[in-house]
Amino acid sequence: MGAVSLSGVSRTYAQERATGQTRTRRGTGTTGNPERAVRALADVSLHADRGEVLAVVGPSGCGKTTLLELICGLQSPDAGTVRSEPAALMPQRDLLLPWLSAVDNAALALRIAKRPRAQARERASALFAELGLAGFEEAHPHKLSGGMRQRVAFVRTLLSGKPVLCLDEPFGALDAITRAEMQGWLARALAREPRTVVLVTHDVEEAVLLADRVAVLCARPGRVVAELEIALPRPRARTDPAVVALRERALIALGLGGDS
Amino acid sequence: MRRGVLKALPAVLLAAVALGAWELYVDLGGVDPALLPPPHAVAAALWDNADLLWHNFTITAEEVMLGLGLALIGGFALGVAIHFSPLLRRAAYPHAVGSQAVPIAVIAAPLVFWWGFGIFPKLFVIALICFFPVVVTTVDGLAAVDPDQLKLLRTLDASRWQAFRFAELPAALPAALSGARIALAVGVIGAFIAETSTATTGPYAGLGHEIMADLNSLQAPREYAATAVLFLFAIACFYTLTVAERRLAPWTTRPGGDSR
Numbered sequence: 023m024g025a026v027s028l029s030g031v032s033r034t035y036a037q038e039r040a041t042g043q044t045r046t047r048r049g050t051g052t053t054g055n056p057e058r059a060v061r062a063l064a065d066v067s068l069h070a071d072r073g074e075v076l077a078v079v080g081p082s083g084c085g086k087t088t089l090l091e092l093i094c095g096l097q098s099p100d101a102g103t104v105r106s107e108p109a110a111l112m113p114q115r116d117l118l119l120p121w122l123s124a125v126d127n128a129a130l131a132l133r134i135a136k137r138p139r140a141q142a143r144e145r146a147s148a149l150f151a152e153l154g155l156a157g158f159e160e161a162h163p164h165k166l167s168g169g170m171r172q173r174v175a176f177v178r179t180l181l182s183g184k185p186v187l188c189l190d191e192p193f194g195a196l197d198a199i200t201r202a203e204m205q206g207w208l209a210r211a212l213a214r215e216p217r218t219v220v221l222v223t224h225d226v227e228e229a230v231l232l233a234d235r236v237a238v239l240c241a242r243p244g245r246v247v248a249e250l251e252i253a254l255p256r257p258r259a260r261t262d263p264a265v266v267a268l269r270e271r272a273l274i275a276l277g278l279g280g281d282s
Numbered sequence: 283m284r285r286g287v288l289k290a291l292p293a294v295l296l297a298a299v300a301l302g303a304w305e306l307y308v309d310l311g312g313v314d315p316a317l318l319p320p321p322h323a324v325a326a327a328l329w330d331n332a333d334l335l336w337h338n339f340t341i342t343a344e345e346v347m348l349g350l351g352l353a354l355i356g357g358f359a360l361g362v363a364i365h366f367s368p369l370l371r372r373a374a375y376p377h378a379v380g381s382q383a384v385p386i387a388v389i390a391a392p393l394v395f396w397w398g399f400g401i402f403p404k405l406f407v408i409a410l411i412c413f414f415p416v417v418v419t420t421v422d423g424l425a426a427v428d429p430d431q432l433k434l435l436r437t438l439d440a441s442r443w444q445a446f447r448f449a450e451l452p453a454a455l456p457a458a459l460s461g462a463r464i465a466l467a468v469g470v471i472g473a474f475i476a477e478t479s480t481a482t483t484g485p486y487a488g489l490g491h492e493i494m495a496d497l498n499s500l501q502a503p504r505e506y507a508a509t510a511v512l513f514l515f516a517i518a519c520f521y522t523l524t525v526a527e528r529r530l531a532p533w534t535t536r537p538g539g540d541s542r
Contacts, residue, residue: 094437111437117430120533121452130448131438162533182438 025186025218026076026093026109027069031102032243033062033088061243062088065102068237068246072185075212075219077233079226079272085244086222087114090188093220107218109186114194116175118163124174125150125159131182149177153211169200176211186218194224205231209257226272230265231258238275248275319503324510327503335489339511342473342488345401346519349408349476350469354462357413361420361458365450371421382414390479404476404488411472412465416458423457424450456534459527466523470516 036059062085070076078086091097092104094111110131118127125146126133132142143159150156153173163171172192179187192208193201205228212219212232223229229236230252238248250268258265301321307313308320315323328335360378364371386407393403427450435445477490489508496505527534 091433096433096436109437111434113430113434115430117428117434119431119449119452121455121531122448130435134435134438134440134444134448164533178438 024069024105025072025074026106026220028089028092028099028104029067029102031066031092031099031104032064033085033092033097034100035060035062063092063099064243064245066239066244066246067102070186070218070220070235072218073216074235075221075233077221077223077229077236078239079223079229079236079276080239080244081241081276082224083244084239084241086224086239087190089244090190090220090222093186093188107186108184109188109220110179110182110184112175112179112187112189112192114190114192116163116171118171118174118178120163123160123162124155124166124170127163128174128177128181130178135183146177146181149180152214153177153207167200168196169204172196172204173207176208180211180215180217186220189219189221191223192221193228201225201228206257208232213256226269226276227260227265230268230272231260236268236272238272240276248272250275316500316502319506323503324506327501328507328510331504331507334492335508335511338487338489338492338508339515342470342477342490342512343515345404345408345476345488346466346469346473346515348401349405349472350412350462350466352405352409353412353465353469354416356409357416357461357465358420358458360413361417361424361454364417364421365424375421378414378417381410384410386410386475386479394480399480403480404473407476407480408469408472411475412469415464415468416461419457419461419464420454423454426457427453452531456527456531459523459531463520463523463527466519467516470512470519474512 066085066089068076068078068089078089080086088097090111092099093106094109095106096111098104118124119130122130125143128146128149129139129142132145133139147159150159153176155170155173155177158166158170163174166174176189176192179189193204196204209232221229221232226236230250233252236250236252237246238250239245240247248271250272252268254262254264254268260266304318305321308315308318319327360374364375390403390407393406397403397406431449431453432445435449440448473488474490474493477488478494489512493505493508496502496508
């Protein structure tokens with residue numbers, strides 16, 4: 023029984039160009055101009071079992087964010103079915119609320135669930151210590167580094183208590199060194215507290231290091247062109263020949279095969 | 283404290299230069315002192331009539347505070363209501379704009395008929411003059427919330443009210459406070475208009491009333507002294523609210539980003 027399953031999912035946006043900016047608008051070609059319609063996803067079938075980490079890699083414009091919003095119920099597909107256990111989204115931008123302290127941001131889901139504030143903060147604080155955020159509980163987001171903000175956003179996602187976590191390029195905006203640290207940290211966090219994870223990334227190496235399975239999408243329209251099982255023990259090293267080989271296979275599926 | 287003095291220095295210097303030029307202009311016979319009293323005469327009038335001016339100041343200050351309080355509460359409430367109800371927006375917004383064009387003298391008579399010679403007609407007039415910037419900035423501030431932020435709150439199962447409470451309300455607060463500062467600046471002249479357009483019992487009923495009385499009895503220095511008190515009062519109010527804004531919305535003041 024999959025925690026997340028998509029079958030034959032398509033999603034199309036009507037696109038309008040106005041004042042030099044491209045805006046997308048929900049719709050199914052109701053403007054009657056099929057050339058302007060952008061197919062974000064075409065006949066995508068995917069699934070993730072309970073406790074599995076599914077990575078979705080692909081170039082920009084392959085509908086990765088659309089995919090996550092479908093799983094989180096923020097959008098509906100034009101065709102096909104999306105079935106998922108309740109899912110929480112960790113968006114690409116951390117979207118921390120600037121008026122709340124780090125710990126209050128992390129505890130947001132608990133506050134929304136009407137838990138008493140002290141209790142909510144206590145639960146978030148406990149995770150802060152584990153994730154190297156101790157001492158920054160009362161700091162406001164603009165005082166935190168990018169890596170710390172992402173960790174706070176992750177704690178917020180974790181504390182939503184939802185069985186499925188949708189992570190949208192969680193480390194995309196970080197520098198290479200911080201990103202490597204954060205990948206190791208996420209791997210440990212998931213080892214401690216297993217969840218079903220759909221991890222969207224454009225970093226093939228990140229996908230191979232963290233996931234149980236990697237789905238490779240191509241762009242415009244987004245379609246699944248390959249699925250790779252990553253049956254390697256954890257923790258994984260990026261220099262491990264098996265990791266390198268799988269990374270190469272994923273790159274070939276993307277049409278970017280290394281030296282060959 | 284020393285830094286505060288240094289910050290006020292440019293304004294004090296500018297005032298000194300302007301007053302000096304004014305003094306010279308009148309002393310050198312540029313204008314009849316009965317029409318434009320020189321600053322030293324105004325200062326003398328300020329000194330000689332300190333008790334009278336203080337008494338009238340307390341009356342005007344009370345009007346401004348209460349009228350402004352009404353405007354802030356009413357304007358903010360209307361802004362929030364308009365944000366929640368597109369119907370109300372279409373129904374009430376045009377009239378809120380139009381209300382700003384209504385000459386107070388036109389409605390003064392019915393106001394006095396309903397509420398008499400006391401403070402209530404004046405409060406209404408001040409509130410009418412002040413509420414509009416609060417409505418506009420509140421509506422705009424509420425609408426300017428990051429849509430991704432609201433999307434995130436939806437994935438955390440926030441209700442409409444919780445989205446308002448956690449995201450929209452704090453996001454709109456700085457804008458609403460800016461509206462309040464504009465309202466304050468016009469509130470002081472609003473008090474003048476209120477005092478001079480609605481009839482009053484007793485000879486000394488606020489600085490505006492006094493200014494009109496002095497104008498009619500050719501007491502130019504005292505008239506200017508009362509104006510100087512209004513001038514300083516508006517400045518004091520404005521900066522008090524700026525300080526309050528820093529306490530209420532500290533996340534908007536970045537280090538070194540003080541542009542006020």
